[in-house]
Amino acid sequence: MxxxxxxxxxxxxxxxxxxxxxxxxxxxxxxxxxxxxCGEEVSLRPGDKIECSACNYPVLFKKRTRRIVEFxxx
Amino acid sequence: xxxxxxxxxxxxxxxxxxxxxYLLVYPQKPLLTTKTIELVGYDKxxxxxxxxxxxxxYSGYDIEDAIVMNKASLDRGFGRSxxxxxxxxxxxxxxxxxxxxxxxxIIARPDRDGQNFGKMRVLDNDxxxxxxxxxxxxxxLLNRQVPNTSGGYKPAPLTYKGPEGESYxxxxxxxxxxxxxxxxxxxxxRHTRRPEVGDKFSSRHGQKGVCGTIVQQEDLPFSERSICPxxxxxxxxxxxxxxxxxxxxxxxxxxxxxxxxxxxGSAFGEPSGHADKVExxxxxxxxxxxxxxxxxxxxxxxxxCPLQAYIFMGPIYYQxxxxxxIDKMHARGTGPRIQLTRQPTEGKSRNGGLRIGExxxxxxxxxxxxxxxxxxxxxxxxxFEIHVCRECGLLGYYDHKRKSGICTKxxxxxxxxxxxxxxxxxxxxxxxxxxxxxxxxxxxxx
Numbered sequence: 001m002x003x004x005x006x007x008x009x010x011x012x013x014x015x016x017x018x019x020x021x022x023x024x025x026x027x028x029x030x031x032x033x034x035x036x037x038c039g040e041e042v043s044l045r046p047g048d049k050i051e052c053s054a055c056n057y058p059v060l061f062k063k064r065t066r067r068i069v070e071f072x073x074x
Numbered sequence: 075x076x077x078x079x080x081x082x083x084x085x086x087x088x089x090x091x092x093x094x095x096y097l098l099v100y101p102q103k104p105l106l107t108t109k110t111i112e113l114v115g116y117d118k119x120x121x122x123x124x125x126x127x128x129x130x131x132y133s134g135y136d137i138e139d140a141i142v143m144n145k146a147s148l149d150r151g152f153g154r155s156x157x158x159x160x161x162x163x164x165x166x167x168x169x170x171x172x173x174x175x176x177x178x179x180i181i182a183r184p185d186r187d188g189q190n191f192g193k194m195r196v197l198d199n200d201x202x203x204x205x206x207x208x209x210x211x212x213x214x215l216l217n218r219q220v221p222n223t224s225g226g227y228k229p230a231p232l233t234y235k236g237p238e239g240e241s242y243x244x245x246x247x248x249x250x251x252x253x254x255x256x257x258x259x260x261x262x263x264r265h266t267r268r269p270e271v272g273d274k275f276s277s278r279h280g281q282k283g284v285c286g287t288i289v290q291q292e293d294l295p296f297s298e299r300s301i302c303p304x305x306x307x308x309x310x311x312x313x314x315x316x317x318x319x320x321x322x323x324x325x326x327x328x329x330x331x332x333x334x335x336x337x338x339g340s341a342f343g344e345p346s347g348h349a350d351k352v353e354x355x356x357x358x359x360x361x362x363x364x365x366x367x368x369x370x371x372x373x374x375x376x377x378x379c380p381l382q383a384y385i386f387m388g389p390i391y392y393q394x395x396x397x398x399x400i401d402k403m404h405a406r407g408t409g410p411r412i413q414l415t416r417q418p419t420e421g422k423s424r425n426g427g428l429r430i431g432e433x434x435x436x437x438x439x440x441x442x443x444x445x446x447x448x449x450x451x452x453x454x455x456x457x458f459e460i461h462v463c464r465e466c467g468l469l470g471y472y473d474h475k476r477k478s479g480i481c482t483k484x485x486x487x488x489x490x491x492x493x494x495x496x497x498x499x500x501x502x503x504x505x506x507x508x509x510x511x512x513x514x515x516x517x518x519x520x
Contacts (some may be wrong), residue, residue, distance in 0.1 A: 022249065046181065046200075050251045062247035065196075065204040072241060 022060040024052035079276070079393035080155050081121030091248060091260050095158040096396045098122070099266070100151045104278070104391040105327035106339040109348045122278075122393035123152055124327060128295060128303035128372070129312075129386040133287060140286030141275055142306040144294055152304055153269040153394045158245060163216045163232035164258030177221040179230070181257065184217055193233070196244065202259055207244045209234045215244070215261045232261075237400055240265060272399030275305075277390050279317040283307070295372040295381060302375075303387060320390060322352060325368045328388030329355045332362035416456040416497040427455075456497035464489040467514030469503065491517055 024040045040054040041063075051058055080096040087097060101120025104111075111117055125147070132142050148154070167178040181201040184194040193214045196207035201217035203209070213234045219227035236242055245264035252258050269275075269285055276282035296302045312321070319339070326337040329350070340349035356366045364370070369384035404422040411418055418427030430438075430450045438447040461470040463481035470481040470490055479490030493515075503513050 044200075049255065050249050050257055058250055060249045062198075062202060062204050062249070065198075065206040067207070069206050069208060069243075071208075071243075 021063050023063055024055060024057050024060060076121070076276075076278075076393065078395045078397070079121040080396055081393070082119040084119070091160055091246065091262055092158065093160045095156075097156040097158070098394060099154040099156060102391075103336075105330040105389055106323045106337050106391070108338055108340045110340075122391050124331075124389040125152065125304040125392040126301060126387065127324065127390045127392070128306045129309050129324075130295070130306060130372075130381075130383075131308055132295075132306045133289070135287035136306060136308040137286075137310075139281070139283035139308070139311055141283045143269060143285050143288045144291050144302065144304050145288050146291035146302075147304040148268050148288065153273070153275070153392075155267050155394055157265045157267055157398075159236075159263050159265075161215055161232060161234065161261040161263065162258070163218060164252065165218070165256040166220075167254055167256060168221070178256065179221070180219050180227060182217050182219045182227070182229075184214075190214075190229075193231075202247060202249075203244050203261060205244050205247055208241050209236075209244055209263060210241075211236050211238055216259055232259075234261075234263060236263070236265075237403075240400070267398065267400065269394065270399065272403075274395040274397040276393050276395055277320055278323070278393065279320040281307075281311055281315065281317055281320060282395065283311070291375075293375045295375050295385065297370045297372050297387070301370070301387070305392070309386075321368075321386070322355075324386065324388040324390050325352060325355050325359070326350060327390060328364065328368055329358040329362070331389055332364065333358050411456070415501060416458070418455065452494070452496050457494055458497040458500055459492055460495055460500055461490050461492055462515050462517060464491055464517050467516055468512070469500070469515075493517070 022042050022044060024042060040052050042051075042053050042060060044050070044060075050060055052060065080098045081101045082097065083095070084090070087095070098120065100123065102123045103117050103120055104122070105124050107117055136142050144152075165179045165181065167176050169176045183199055183201055184197040185191065186194075188194075193212055194217060196203040196209055196213055196215070197217055198204045203213075203215045209215070211234065214231040215234050216232040218230050218232060220230040222228050234242070242263045242265045244261060246260075246262040248260045250258055250260075269288075271285050271287060273285050274282060275285065291302055294302050294306070311317075319341070323339055326339045330337040337350045337355065338348045340347060343349045343351040359368065360366050365384065368386055368388055370387045372381045372385045372387070373379065374381055402422070404426075406418070406425055406427050409418065409425045409427065420426040420429070435447060435451065438444075438450070461472055461479035461481075462468070463470050463484055465488075466481060466483050468481060468483050470479050470487070472478075473480045473487070476487065478487040479492065480487040481490060503515075506513050
């Protein structure tokens with residue numbers, strides 16, 4: 001409790017971290033075709049509000065992995 | 075189409091995050107519809123495929139409504155489906171009384187050097203699995219850690235659970251904030267499934283059946299036009315169920331594919347209606363060079379000789395139902411037990427045992443297989459050794475100091491005997507005692 005009290009937002013010791021990029025989910029919202037589609041890339045740090053920086057849409061999607069993935073065709 | 079059929083569920087089906095989603099990879103429009111189906115728009119979202127069905131017996135793996143399937147058709151995509159499952163997790167907060175600071179979980183960066191790195195393979199630097207990664211059972215999707223009392227953190231990851239040996243892929247990962255503004259994640263995991271033995275199929279006439287065997291196309295019968303069935307259905311399914319509609323569907327679809335026009339299969343052939351009557355369909359079939367009754371002359375794929383009978387063959391709209399063996403298959407050797415009764419748990423999700431029920435027990439008794447009944451009902455379930463007093467018939471206990479059993483009521487250990495008994499029975503005795511009923515054990519041959 002004592003260490004947590006001194007630090008209002010507890011974080012693990014974090015080495016220099018390359019930011020993970022996320023994609024705005026605003027294009028999934030079909031309110032009308034005018035407000036559709038944002039697709040802005042957002043980068044978040046731990047503790048940030050989950051929100052698109054361009055359109056304030058509250059859902060973000062993770063970008064696809066950059067690792068090479070092998071699929072098995074069956 | 076139906077509740078259990080796979081197919082397209084909506085135009086935005088691939089953008090949704092459903093808990094469970096079953097999709098067909100190549101859905102088709104039925105060759106034989108009704109005007110009502112068209113008006114309602116029922117065929118806008120496909121829920122099955124037009125399979126060429128041969129109504130005949132083949133190999134014995136088609137008894138009791140089982141279906142024989144063509145392996146080449148499966149390779150070409152018949153019945154291929156996508157299974158998607160969602161996993162949810164996120165940061166939880168813990169408020170305790172008299173505390174200013176509210177404790178909350180963290181999503182930790184994966185420990186690349188730790189011994190658990192194998193399970194954290196699919197994680198990114200943010201501790202969240204990324205789309206496109208292949209996951210195996212016990213892989214970590216979200217590296218969540220829970221605060222403990224000493225100010226540190228204890229791992230409480232969200233792990234993927236699924237069948238062993240299958241390659242599931244993380245399809246989509248969405249992040250959002252909950253009402254407390256804390257990060258929440260949804261993971262959509264995808265699996266492509268081709269039909270296998272035990273998967274369930276159905277026509278639109280309620281003629282459901284499981285896939286009994288999958289046969290090489292070379293071994294299946296073929297017609298003089300080299301038409302080979304996608305699946306073979308046993309004719310015994312017809313007489314008792316009287317699904318005349320299925321036969322008419324076969325005829326109508328066959329006329330439909332050969333003349334290039336969707337046919338209507340309503341039962342009412344009144345002059346004002348739209349239905350294609352069997353008579354008209356028959357004429358079309360004859361015009362297209364088929365027999366009027368929809369039967370074809372087939373050669374055996376195994377011997378190459380003509381079959382003895384003409385075979386009723388043509389397309390029928392078949393649906394793949396969402397009951398698949400891979401979700402249901404389960405077996406257990408040893409495993410978890412329920413604390414109260416010390417009997418094995420129940421159900422696949424709890425890695426449970428398979429119950430020998432009352433009727434199965436009756437069979438064992440009727441056959442006189444006493445040792446088998448003893449083994450299944452006690453040794454494999456909840457064996458327990460008790461100490462009984464032969465004088466008063468009540469349960470005692472084992473005194474480790476005196477190295478002998480002691481009766482709690484008589485306070486002496488002179489007449490103690492040990493015996494084996496199901497733990498549930500001992501529990502019953504004690505529960506009855508707690509209700510002021512005293513069951514006493516009379517030992518005959520101790």
